[in-house]
Amino acid sequence: MRRKNENSKFETRNSNQIRMTRVETVIRFIIRVLNLIRISNFEFRIFSLLLLAACTGNAQSRQQLDAGKHALDAGQYGQAIRDADAVLGSNDSPALAEAHYLRGYAIEQRPKADNAAAARDLAMARDSYARGLSCDPRPILAARLHAQLGNVCYYQEDYSAAVRELEIAYAQSQDPQPKDLILYHIGIGQQRLGRFEDADRSFLLLQQDYPKSAYCAGARAHQGIRGFYVQVGAYSQVSDIDKAAGAVAAAGSVPLKTTDKGLTIVRTADVPSFGQAEQLRSRLAGQYPDARIMP
Numbered sequence: 458m459r460r461k462n463e464n465s466k467f468e469t470r471n472s473n474q475i476r477m478t479r480v481e482t483v484i485r486f487i488i489r490v491l492n493l494i495r496i497s498n499f500e501f502r503i504f505s506l507l508l509l510a511a512c513t514g515n516a517q518s519r520q521q522l523d524a525g526k527h528a529l530d531a532g533q534y535g536q537a538i539r540d541a542d543a544v545l546g547s548n549d550s551p552a553l554a555e556a557h558y559l560r561g562y563a564i565e566q567r568p569k570a571d572n573a574a575a576a577r578d579l580a581m582a583r584d585s586y587a588r589g590l591s592c593d594p595r596p597i598l599a600a601r602l603h604a605q606l607g608n609v610c611y612y613q614e615d616y617s618a619a620v621r622e623l624e625i626a627y628a629q630s631q632d633p634q635p636k637d638l639i640l641y642h643i644g645i646g647q648q649r650l651g652r653f654e655d656a657d658r659s660f661l662l663l664q665q666d667y668p669k670s671a672y673c674a675g676a677r678a679h680q681g682i683r684g685f686y687v688q689v690g691a692y693s694q695v696s697d698i699d700k701a702a703g704a705v706a707a708a709g710s711v712p713l714k715t716t717d718k719g720l721t722i723v724r725t726a727d728v729p730s731f732g733q734a735e736q737l738r739s740r741l742a743g744q745y746p747d748a749r750i751m752p
Contacts, residue, residue, distance in 0.1 A: 518544045518552040525559050534567035554594035558602055561585030565609070576613075583609045600629035604639060616646040616731075637663055637670035644679060649731040653683055682752055684727035685734035686713075687741060689748045691720040698723060701745070708740035724751070 525540030541560035569575040586606035607622030644659035660676035701723040702712035710725035
């Protein structure tokens with residue numbers, strides 16, 4: 458649920474923005490020029506506007522994308538995907554990048570039956586966003602595609618790709634609200650790649666530029682970290698505590714215990730790399746599938 462809530466911050470906040478196209482920008486510029494030079498030739502104006510209208514792409518595609526956006530807003534993810542697929546099937550070039558974005562986002566947001574379905578949807582969404590970026594999107598849409606692609610890679614734990622895409626999104630995005638989350642995910646990704654100093658700089662930048670962000674507390678907590686551990690679980694029964702500690706020892710680590718709110722938290726000792734923590738988690742997964750890498 459948290460992943461979906463975070464992810465929703467990347468959603469288009471202004472429906473007019475997602476409807477803009479590069480050609481519409483050209484239209485506005487040329488009309489502005491025509492007005493500035495006060496051309497009075499009625500026939501020339503009509504010819505120019507007809508020519509520009511013809512360049513805006515397929516009106517049916519625009520209508521289909523609008524319908525898909527409304528379906529997405531209504532939680533009708535299957536319909537949104539079908540609308541996007543209809544545009545992609547029409548091969549209307551100016552609309553393809555936006556159709557891939559719509560399709561990927563609807564796939565990400567639709568309910569998941571289980572973890573396997575969630576993994577499949579992440580892979581499908583990643584493919585849609587990558588295809589959208591190959592369609593030469595306008596800058597505003599390109600920033601969103603990079604952000605969503607980076608977001609998907611982050612949740613797939615492909616941190617190299619995630620940091621690369623999110624850094625591009627951060628540089629290109631004009632919307633300040635999701636940039637705090639983008640920075641936070643960049644910092645976490647850098648940390649898990651062993652780029653600890655880069656991560657500290659990202660966390661510090663987040664706190665400086667977005668001091669009221671909900672992610673500042675997490676950024677402060679992650680600053681200065683130079684290792685990872687696997688948290689097995691929190692227990693109240695001595696038998697459960699001993700069993701978890703024995704599993705940690707069998708996985709090749711020293712079991713550590715801390716107390717919080719009357720529960721005993723069992724975890725591994727710190728390891729210097731995220732990869733080593735992944736190995737420990739893998740050894741524990743058979744008995745403790747919910748064991749997670751911290752921080």
